[in-house]
Each structure stands twice: as C-alpha cells, then as structure tokens.
C-alpha cells in the first residue's frame with residue numbers, strides 16, 4: 001500500500017475510537033449537572049473553556065501565519081533578529097499574565113462559594129467511608145443505611161464526611177465536586193439536587209485493594225416519596241410471619257453474621273458491616289456492585305472474598321441449605 005492511504009486508515013481508526021467515547025449514556029458525567037453545586041462548576045468550566053478557545057484560535061492562527069508568510073525561501077534575505085525587543089518581551093509576558101488573572105478571578109470565587117458552610121436550613125446526613133462501602137446516617141431522622149442515599153429534590157443536603165479507616169473521597173459527579181473523607185476529621189459538602197432521578201457515585205481516592213468496587217447510589221425523589229422512605233427505614237426489621245423466614249433468621253443468628261451486622265429489632269447489633277435491617281429494599285448490594293437478587297446475594301455471602309478481594313466480610317463456609325435460608329431471610333427484610 002502506498003504511504004498516504006495507510007495513514008488515512010490509521011487516522012480513521014483513531015477517530016473512530018475517539019468518537020466511540022461520545023456514545024453515552026453518561027451516568028457519571030460531571031458535564032451533566034443536576035445540583036446547584038454542580039452548576040457552579042459547570043458555569044466556571046464553560047466560561048474558561050470559551051476564553052481558552054479564543055486564545056487557542058488567536059495563538060494558533062498567529063503561528064500558522066508565521067509559518068506560511070515568514071518561512072525560508074531560496075534566495076530570500078536573512079531574517080531580522082528580534083532578540084532584545086523590549087516591546088515584544090513585555091507584551092508576551094503581560095498577555096499570559098492577564099489571561100491567568102482572568103481565569104483566577106472566577107475560579108477563586110467559585111472555590112470560596114462551594115467551600116463555605118451551607119446557608120439556611122438543610123438536611124444533615126453523615127456519610128462514613130469504610131473499606132469498601134458507605135455508611136449513611138440521618139441523625140435527625142433516626143435512619144441508618146448503607147450504600148444507597150435517598151434525598152428530597154429541592155432541599156439542601158448537608159453531608160458530614162468522615163472515615164472509619166483510611167482516606168476515601170466522596171463523589172457524585174452529577175451533583176458536585178469530590179471531597180476527601182478523612183479519619184478523625186469532619187469535612188462538609190452541601191448541595192441541592194434540582195431533578196429527581198438515580199445518580200451514581202463512587203470513592204474517588206485510592207483506598208486499598210477493592211477501591212474500584214466502592215460505589216454508591218443516590219435516589220433524589222419528591223418530598224412525599226422521601227418521607228415515605230424515611231418512615232419505612234426508621235422502622236425495625238419487618239418480620240414476615242412464615243416458617244422459612246423464622247428458619248432463615250435462626251441461620252443468620254447462628255452463622256456468625258451478627259458479629260458484624262445489625263438488624264434492628266433483633267439481637268443482631270454488629271457494627272463492622274452495613275446495617276441490614278432493610279437490606280431487602282436496597283437496589284444493589286455490596287456497595288453498588290451487584291443487583292440485589294437472591295442469586296447475587298447468595299453468591300456474595302458464599303464468595304465475598306472473590307467478589308471483592310480483601311473484603312472485611314469473612315464468613316466460615318456455609319452449607320447450601322443454610323445459605324438458602326439466610327438469603328430467604330435477608331431478601332425478606334424489605
């Protein structure tokens with residue numbers, strides 16, 4: 001093949017891969033804002049991007065003109081030296097300095113704006129990072145849950161971030177900037193979601209072997225739906241009146257699970273793992289990595305170390321019957 005066409009093929013292939021990234025959907029795109037915080041970042045980004053395009057066109061345009069007009073031609077005169085031209089030196093020092101100041105002003109303004117404490121009334125949520133899952137507490141509402149946040153649309157949320165072990169980072173890209181989650185220090189993050197929906201988030205600071213599997217979900221819903229969710233979550237475990245459920249609850253209590261898990265309203269009061277009082281009502285399990293189906297739950301309980309390498313959930317080997325009973329029980333904890 002002649003040289004030309006081969007390059008065209010390479011370019012086309014590269015363009016195809018690059019464009020492939022534009023396919024969507026983008027559940028974790030920071031460029032699709034859904035809260036006041038995220039909009040502040042978007043506005044800053046768009047403003048700076050516009051000016052960057054102007055600078056780019058001017059600079060690259062000047063470069064192309066210089067290349068075309070002033071290139072060396074056979075028999076042409078020697079170019080004039082510009083070394084020591086004070087006017088040129090001052091202008092190409094000043095121009096970038098002005099550009100940097102113009103970028104710095106809105107940037108610093110935005111940083112101050114998202115860093116200050118929240119104004120006005122807000123719903124306080126405590127988010128505690130654990131290797132490798134998220135604990136969520138609503139101190140004023142008496143709700144404790146894990147990995148699945150619920151918030152009312154249009155209400156300011158004030159999230160207090162701490163860690164039970166190492167440094168994590170809390171990030172829902174569509175709702176705002178990431179923020180460090182530190183042991184022994186409380187960080188704060190606030191925003192108001194502007195539209196209902198399901199938002200995906202994850203830990204954004206390397207925190208050990210299964211860092212990539214430390215995800216979370218946020219359900220933004222109408223105040224009425226949120227109210228109903230709270231009402232349900234704050235209640236004790238809903239006990240189904242069936243023999244299978246009773247057997248399962250026995251298996252759960254005897255299987256060592258209560259060393260780490262709590263099921264409110266029973267003697268299970270462990271605090272090392274997620275609160276399982278309403279585990280049956282969660283969309284996903286094990287920090288957002290598996291759909292909450294009986295098969296997946298069974299798989300997780302029997303193979304937590306394979307599903308999540310290094311997981312702090314360590315259980316003795318359970319026989320099939322015990323596993324089935326436990327799964328029936330947990331799935332029943334709606």
Ligand code: HEC
Nearest residue numbers: 132133146255256257260273274285286287312313314315
């Ligand atoms: C040594 C402590 C420990 C024991 C014992 C333990 N777990 Fe866990 N469990 C954890 C931890 C930690 C997690 C969070 C794992 C993660 O997502 O990284 C977890 C997560 C879970 C989850 C998913 C919860 C959620 O919110 O998604 C289920 C279900 C579960 N465990 C069931 C069980 C059952 C059933 C047993 C008993 C057979 C058991 N666990 C025993 C520590 C434990």
Ligand SMILES: [Cu+2]
Nearest residue numbers: 168203207214
């Ligand atoms: Cu983490």
